[in-house]
Amino acid sequence: MLIYFNFASQFLGKDMSSTVDYIPVIIQAAVAVGFSLATVFLVPKLGPKLHSRKKDMNFECGLEPEGNARFPISIRYFVVAILFVLFDVEVIFFYPYAVNFNALQLNGLFAVLIFVGFFLTGFIYILKKGALEWDK
Amino acid sequence: MIALITLFVTGLITLFVAFTRKPLLVGIIATIGLIGGLFGLMYESRYGIRLFPDYHGLNFDTTAVMFSFICIIFTTLLVWTGFKPLTENENHAGDHIALMIFSLCGALIMTSFTDFFMFFLGLEILSIPVYVLAGMKKSDALSSEASLKYFLTGSFATGILLFGIAWIYGSTGSFDLLEIKNAILNSTHNSSLLYVGVLLVLASFLFKIGAVPYHFWSPDVYAGSPATIMGFMASVVKIAAFAAILRLFTDTFDSISGVWGPLVLGVSVLSMFVGNLSAIKQTRVRRLLAYSSIAHVGYALLAVVTFDSVETTTYHYNVYYYLLAYGLATIILITAENIINDESDDIENWVGIARKNPILGLFIIMAILSLAGVPPMMGFFGKYLIFSQAIYDYPYIVAIALLNSGIGIYYYLKLIVKVLRKPYEAPKFDKLIICSLQWIVLIISGVLLLIGGFLLLLF
Numbered sequence: 001m002l003i004y005f006n007f008a009s010q011f012l013g014k015d016m017s018s019t020v021d022y023i024p025v026i027i028q029a030a031v032a033v034g035f036s037l038a039t040v041f042l043v044p045k046l047g048p049k050l051h052s053r054k055k056d057m058n059f060e061c062g063l064e065p066e067g068n069a070r071f072p073i074s075i076r077y078f079v080v081a082i083l084f085v086l087f088d089v090e091v092i093f094f095y096p097y098a099v100n101f102n103a104l105q106l107n108g109l110f111a112v113l114i115f116v117g118f119f120l121t122g123f124i125y126i127l128k129k130g131a132l133e134w135d136k
Numbered sequence: 137m138i139a140l141i142t143l144f145v146t147g148l149i150t151l152f153v154a155f156t157r158k159p160l161l162v163g164i165i166a167t168i169g170l171i172g173g174l175f176g177l178m179y180e181s182r183y184g185i186r187l188f189p190d191y192h193g194l195n196f197d198t199t200a201v202m203f204s205f206i207c208i209i210f211t212t213l214l215v216w217t218g219f220k221p222l223t224e225n226e227n228h229a230g231d232h233i234a235l236m237i238f239s240l241c242g243a244l245i246m247t248s249f250t251d252f253f254m255f256f257l258g259l260e261i262l263s264i265p266v267y268v269l270a271g272m273k274k275s276d277a278l279s280s281e282a283s284l285k286y287f288l289t290g291s292f293a294t295g296i297l298l299f300g301i302a303w304i305y306g307s308t309g310s311f312d313l314l315e316i317k318n319a320i321l322n323s324t325h326n327s328s329l330l331y332v333g334v335l336l337v338l339a340s341f342l343f344k345i346g347a348v349p350y351h352f353w354s355p356d357v358y359a360g361s362p363a364t365i366m367g368f369m370a371s372v373v374k375i376a377a378f379a380a381i382l383r384l385f386t387d388t389f390d391s392i393s394g395v396w397g398p399l400v401l402g403v404s405v406l407s408m409f410v411g412n413l414s415a416i417k418q419t420r421v422r423r424l425l426a427y428s429s430i431a432h433v434g435y436a437l438l439a440v441v442t443f444d445s446v447e448t449t450t451y452h453y454n455v456y457y458y459l460l461a462y463g464l465a466t467i468i469l470i471t472a473e474n475i476i477n478d479e480s481d482d483i484e485n486w487v488g489i490a491r492k493n494p495i496l497g498l499f500i501i502m503a504i505l506s507l508a509g510v511p512p513m514m515g516f517f518g519k520y521l522i523f524s525q526a527i528y529d530y531p532y533i534v535a536i537a538l539l540n541s542g543i544g545i546y547y548y549l550k551l552i553v554k555v556l557r558k559p560y561e562a563p564k565f566d567k568l569i570i571c572s573l574q575w576i577v578l579i580i581s582g583v584l585l586l587i588g589g590f591l592l593l594l595f
Contacts, residue, residue, distance in 0.1 A: 128152075
């Protein structure tokens with residue numbers, strides 16, 4: 001470890017964007033990958049193997065599993081999930097606008113109004129289409 | 137710009153008008169909007185008006201107007217020819233037509249972009265509605281398969297494109313096409329970053345147009361998706377992609393054509409061979425059309441490579457003219473597909489069409505002859521223009537292309553024989569119902585295919 005620090009400190013402050021600066025990152029990554037791989041391959045070799053019916057069941061947050069997970073789910077779940085993602089992403093776009101609110105002046109306001117207008121149109125469309133009606 | 141906004145608003149209006157559940161009204165509004173967009177385009181280019189003078193992301197120059205013009209016309213024809221299948225389900229009548237118009241907006245952006253940012257947006261706006269439309273027949277498993285395949289492979293290609301754009305940005309420091317061009321010209325030693333970027337962008341383009349190493353999606357997607365949408369993919373999407381290729385590769389990256397030129401040439405030859413040889417054995421019409429479209433992409437790519445031997449505008453015209461001829465012929469065949477309206481899409485169901493309805497048969501034969509490149513038709517002149525220009529630089533490639541035209545004629549003539557032959561047994565379809573809109577489409581495209589050759593005298 002000491003050698004490594006000496007090695008790294010030689011290049012510190014010389015050229016910030018040089019490839020050598022990334023050597024610590026590579027070492028870090030190698031250690032992370034090596035540790036996880038070692039765990040995966042060594043643990044089954046080291047530990048004793050004991051099987052039982054309960055032990056071989058799928059692990060599901062410590063609760064006992066009930067029924068089969070492969071039953072059909074209503075398509076509405078997916079529609080609502082997709083719409084959620086869509087409108088959630090919209091909110092993310094507001095954040096950079098809010099930060100630069102002063103700098104963007106009136107042009108920025110118009111741009112955001114147009115953007116919100118489009119989204120509102122889409123929202124009205126899905127409302128009229130009945131995508132949010134749960135019982136139909 | 138006027139055209140783009142008109143079309144976008146038309147798409148929105150179409151979406152909301154569909155809530156009245158009157159498909160005819162939807163069709164009328166869409167048609168008015170499309171023709172309005174056409175006039176907007178002509179008005180803007182005629183009087184040189186810029187709607188937003190400060191904005192430079194889109195530039196409707198001559199090439200862009202030419203390609204946009206034909207994109208709008210083809211979309212209009214396809215909306216007409218596919219009006220019945222598109223509005224079959226009243227609930228989604230507006231959605232289908234509106235998605236086609238939104239996709240057309242993307243096509244217009246693809247023809248007129250001046251920076252990579254708008255180009256990427258245009259490509260996405262063009263592609264995403266088509267992914268949806270390919271799965272239009274919800275109860276048909278093949279249609280869903282087509283949609284999913286196209287979506288997965290298409291988004292992968294888009295990822296590669298983005299990666300390429302990032303490399304180009306990394307080496308030239310700009311998204312703007314003009315600045316990139318200048319950066320390439322001014323630097324004495326271009327970094328290999330730039331070449332990698334250009335080749336990645338090229339790969340995703342070749343995917344979009346369905347050229348050979350990236351063609352595996354196209355037969356499945358073409359055969360699975362509804363006929364109208366197949367026509368849309370074969371005409372409008374391809375024209376927009378070729379417009380973007382011309383703008384990017386022959387206008388911006390022309391000084392490094394030594395890097396991408398030989399590759400495109402190789403892809404062109406491969407496309408011709410794979411397309412034509414695979415088409416021979418097909419037993420389904422749309423699969424045959426898909427493979428023939430791969431071959432046609434090969435011919436058109438030949439025109440893209442031969443740009444440096446001629447003036448800039450001429451090769452634009454060549455590619456344009458060739459794609460125009462190809463698109464018109466495809467639209468006629470798509471109309472025939474819609475008229476026959478056969479789920480199994482078997483080539484045997486085309487037997488004896490000319491005996492049932494001679495005029496329809498005539499149009500189909502005209503379209504097939506044009507695809508094959510037989511003289512009175514427009515397709516011949518398209519091939520002639522391309523080959524006569526390519527022969528100075530690549531005589532051997534032209535020989536290969538001519539050989540491929542020969543192979544092509546074999547399966548095209550086989551199709552013609554099927555259309556003309558007397559059916560052995562009573563055909564499945566009793567009567568061919570052709571609605572007036574489809575007649576209009578047939579007549580417009582057929583007449584254009586016939587007189588297309590004379591249009592050359594004007595230019």
